[in-house]
Amino acid sequence: MSTDENAAEELLRGPEGLGRRDMPTSWTRRPGIEPTPDFLAMIDALRALQDDVTAAVPPPDVLVDTTKTLSELSERLRAYAAPERDQLTGRLITVPGRGQTMSPVLHLDEWSEHHARGHVTFGRFYLGGNGAVHGGAIPLLFDEILGRLANTGGRRPSRTAFLHVNYRSITPIGVELQIEGRFEREEGRKRFLTAELRHGDTLCADAEGLFVQLKPGQP
Ligand SMILES: CCCCCCCCCC(=O)SCCNC(=O)CCNC(=O)[C@H](O)C(C)(C)COP(=O)(O)OP(=O)(O)OC[C@H]1O[C@@H](n2cnc3c(N)ncnc32)[C@H](O)[C@@H]1OP(=O)(O)O
Numbered sequence: 001m002s003t004d005e006n007a008a009e010e011l012l013r014g015p016e017g018l019g020r021r022d023m024p025t026s027w028t029r030r031p032g033i034e035p036t037p038d039f040l041a042m043i044d045a046l047r048a049l050q051d052d053v054t055a056a057v058p059p060p061d062v063l064v065d066t067t068k069t070l071s072e073l074s075e076r077l078r079a080y081a082a083p084e085r086d087q088l089t090g091r092l093i094t095v096p097g098r099g100q101t102m103s104p105v106l107h108l109d110e111w112s113e114h115h116a117r118g119h120v121t122f123g124r125f126y127l128g129g130n131g132a133v134h135g136g137a138i139p140l141l142f143d144e145i146l147g148r149l150a151n152t153g154g155r156r157p158s159r160t161a162f163l164h165v166n167y168r169s170i171t172p173i174g175v176e177l178q179i180e181g182r183f184e185r186e187e188g189r190k191r192f193l194t195a196e197l198r199h200g201d202t203l204c205a206d207a208e209g210l211f212v213q214l215k216p217g218q219p
Pocket residue numbers: 143147148151157158159160161162188189190210212213214215218219
């Protein structure tokens with residue numbers, strides 16, 4: 001294999017070695033969606049940019065220059081906009097972060113049809129204030145882990161009906177946090193799941209989610 005092919009294989013497995021064959025259905029990518037190392041490198045560069053833009057207080061000349069460069073990049077990529085069915089971001093399920101820069105990168109360490117455990121670091125982009133993660137970014141992470149757990153193991157697709165989040169202590173940015181989700185029970189079309197986000201021994205937040213199985217034809 002060439003270096004590029006090795007890199008692609010490594011990226012498909014993910015840094016934790018999540019192989020395609022040994023994952024339940026919904027932790028895997030859908031057929032036909034192929035991430036390339038170049039695409040994933042662009043996503044990583046954008047994540048770094050989001051952190052850097054958040055922190056930067058540049059002088060006027062740098063601002064003008066940066067804005068020009070960003071506008072040029074936007075225009076260049078707009079020429080390659082694809083319809084949703086062909087979009088890559090958010091759909092690269094075997095890659096931590098799914099190639100999607102809205103959510104922090106969730107790294108899965110352990111998973112089954114009823115349980116998932118992983119780790120995550122919120123970068124500067126997610127800062128709310130005083131070193132704490134923005135309150136809106138935390139449900140995003142819970143929805144990510146619970147939504148995938150709700151739909152794994154051959155279950156029919158469901159969507160979040162409610163997501164109740166308790167903020168127990170501040171969630172710090174820039175440090176590794178641990179997250180755990182559980183599939184608690186199923187009642188007809190309703191699936192109840194819970195999750196906790198911890199920094200070491202400190203419980204930062206916990207959540208309860210209801211996911212309702214979609215009826216045929218429901219979007
Ligand atoms: C292609 C699918 C891809 C899967 C995506 C991956 C997961 C990602 C998760 C997401 O973030 S999805 C995006 C955020 N969620 C949404 O946009 C959902 C918007 N809401 C809806 O589409 C509908 O409201 C929903 C499908 C959730 C439910 O509508 P239905 O008409 O199918 O169900 P119905 O109203 O008949 O309720 C079914 C049961 O759930 C209960 N229920 C529904 N919403 C509830 C609620 N909010 N609180 C409490 N109970 C609720 C309802 O009382 C009832 O209980 P019983 O069967 O016991 O009578």
